[in-house]
Amino acid sequence: MTIHSSSIIDPDAELGEGVSVGPFSIIGPHARIGKGTVIASHVLIEAGTVIGEGCKIFHGAYIGGEPQIINFEDVSSSVEIGDGTVIREYATVHRSGFKGGVTRVGKNCLLMAYSHLGHDCELGDQVVIVNGTGLSGHVIVENQAFISGLVGIHQFVRIGRNSMIGGMAGVNQDVLPFSLVEGTPARLLSVNAVGLKRANFKPNVRAAIKKAFKIISQPDLNTRQSLEKISSEIERHEEINYLLDFIKNSKRGVTK
Secondary structure, three states: OEEOOOOEEOOOOEEOOOOEEOOOOEEOOOOEEOOOOEEOOOOEEOOOOEEOOOOEEOOOOEEEEOOOOOOOOOOOOEEEEOOOOEEOOOOEEEOOOOOOOEEEEOOOOEEOOOOEEOOOOEEOOOOEEOOOOEEOOOOEEOOOOEEOOOOEEOOOOEEOOOOEEOOOOEEOOEEOOOEEEEOOOOEEEEEOHHHHHHOOOOHHHHHHHHHHHHHHOOOOOOHHHHHHHHHHHOOOOHHHHHHHHHHHOOOOOEOO
16 A cells, blocks of 8 residues: 555545555545555545545546535535546546435546536446536436547436447437437437447347437437337347337437
8 A cells, every 4th residue: 555645544534455545635534445546646535435446546536525506405425436447637526415325437437537427427337438528417327338528418318328429519318329429419320330349249239229220310200109110120139128218218308
């Protein structure tokens, strides 16, 4: 364990084997830092934050801060960061606005510089958020989603797995899994073909997803008609069932 002499570690914080803490960083009470995690200089980790093993927290990051809610009444809540996640310079992750609530970031995620996760967000595994992007409260981002730079995402939006959002997009509706969207307001462009190949989706599954998106994009079909047409015309791979359930369960409507 390597702790710089200028850092401030609360006596009630728990640091695992091999943790490194850089100059002028502060770790609050009851925070837990997993073994092998590296914390750079001027990092602030607030009370109750849980950071997994093998993470890297870069200069100036702020984790576990009070949610940005008008007239917020202080409650005990926290942030949890999964193993292997990297949080770059000046990124911010705010704790839940509910008593006992948790803002969660999964394993092996990358939060680039100046990105922001609002209160009660939930990120899956291997999510990438690029510089300057902001997620409002209660946003759900599923596994292996890629959100480009300077994107703004509305509260309660759900970002489907293996999707990609283009730079400077304004997202106010759910983003379909496997999709590529961009623009303000965001619009569906196509299947995230490159992302699906990189994630080793089988060719027949990629073809079925592409066919489903062609149906979804037809302007003469409403959502119910699109779902019926996909159900009747496309082989029901697990991924197609997931896509249909995602649309059926959407509370804000989907980006089309």
